[in-house]
Amino acid sequence: MEIKVAKSAGFCFGVKKAVECVYEQIDENEKSGEKKQIYTYGPIIHNENVVNDLAGKGVKVINSEEELKEIISGIVIIRSHGVSKHIYDIIESNKLKLVDATCPFVKKIHKIVYEKSQEGMQIVIIGNDKHPEVEGIKGWSVTAPVVIEDEQEAEMFCTEKSKEICIVSQTTFNYNKFNKLVEIISKKGYNSSIVNTICNATSVRQVEAKEIAKEADAMIVVGGSNSSNTQKLFEICKKECNNTYYIQNAEDLHDVEFDDDWYVGITAGASTPNNIIEEVRTNVRIKHGKL
Numbered sequence: 001m002e003i004k005v006a007k008s009a010g011f012c013f014g015v016k017k018a019v020e021c022v023y024e025q026i027d028e029n030e031k032s033g034e035k036k037q038i039y040t041y042g043p044i045i046h047n048e049n050v051v052n053d054l055a056g057k058g059v060k061v062i063n064s065e066e067e068l069k070e071i072i073s074g075i076v077i078i079r080s081h082g083v084s085k086h087i088y089d090i091i092e093s094n095k096l097k098l099v100d101a102t103c104p105f106v107k108k109i110h111k112i113v114y115e116k117s118q119e120g121m122q123i124v125i126i127g128n129d130k131h132p133e134v135e136g137i138k139g140w141s142v143t144a145p146v147v148i149e150d151e152q153e154a155e156m157f158c159t160e161k162s163k164e165i166c167i168v169s170q171t172t173f174n175y176n177k178f179n180k181l182v183e184i185i186s187k188k189g190y191n192s193s194i195v196n197t198i199c200n201a202t203s204v205r206q207v208e209a210k211e212i213a214k215e216a217d218a219m220i221v222v223g224g225s226n227s228s229n230t231q232k233l234f235e236i237c238k239k240e241c242n243n244t245y246y247i248q249n250a251e252d253l254h255d256v257e258f259d260d261d262w263y264v265g266i267t268a269g270a271s272t273p274n275n276i277i278e279e280v281r282t283n284v285r286i287k288h289g290k291l
């Protein structure tokens with residue numbers, strides 16, 4: 001049996017960096033002997049195993065701005081999604097130690113939005129208004145930003161004709177949809193500067209999964225049951241390989257049978273840690289006496 005694990009399976013670069021950052025802080029904190037309380041502003045990642053592991057090591061999650069305002073000592077880690085400027089201000093005024101794990105690609109958007117809005121431009125964010133990343137991006141605009149998620153909102157968008165607009169995107173937004181919405185806004189004749197800030201980590205993961213699934217006799221997709229990007233990966237793989245399994249961890253492989261001469265592909269959603277992917281690989285091998 002041949003087993004192929006997708007190179008892009010699991011954490012993207014930004015999330016990997018943020019998770020590692022928390023573990024580094026735990027280590028440093030222990031070594032320094034200071035034993036400061038470590039907090040993450042929001043769960044560092046949407047993965048229960050990781051969040052529980054961190055909780056077991058004493059890391060607490062701050063769930064709201066109000067909670068943050070009450071904290072007057074400790075270390076606050078900002079996750080890869082990033083936050084509004086005023087969250088940094090609260091951390092500073094409460095004299096907390098800041099550890100910024102904002103993904104550099106998100107940081108770049110904050111910088112564009114801050115600078116362009118200071119020049120007086122109207123900021124338009126293509127994305128989901130409720131997503132924490134978009135919340136954070138909005139908070140870097142010194143003028144009132146507008147968030148557009150669908151064609152109807154794009155059609156309805158209007159601002160003063162004299163205003164220049166700057167369009168950016170949520171990093172995980174669909175590229176074709178972004179182009180479509182930009183096209184609708186562009187027809188309105190505003191003087192606009194368009195910056196495509198979509199990160200390609202998601203599409204790279206999907207393209208690789210599709211390529212592997214095309215060749216595979218069985219394809220395993222690992223991820224949380226309510227993870228939308230894992231669901232999407234599963235759909236892509238299932239189209240190419242009928243024997244596609246959606247599992248949360250190695251135990252779910254219990255009843256799955258593989259033939260000895262099969263080529264088995266493995267990929268995983270964006271919030272699946274490497275150790276779970278490795279366990280799945282090992283489990284497939286054990287089932288076939290390859291260990």
Ligand code: F3S
Pocket residue numbers: 012013014015080081103104105106171172199200201202
């Ligand atoms: Fe991940 Fe950063 Fe892209 S968090 S999805 S690498 S923007």
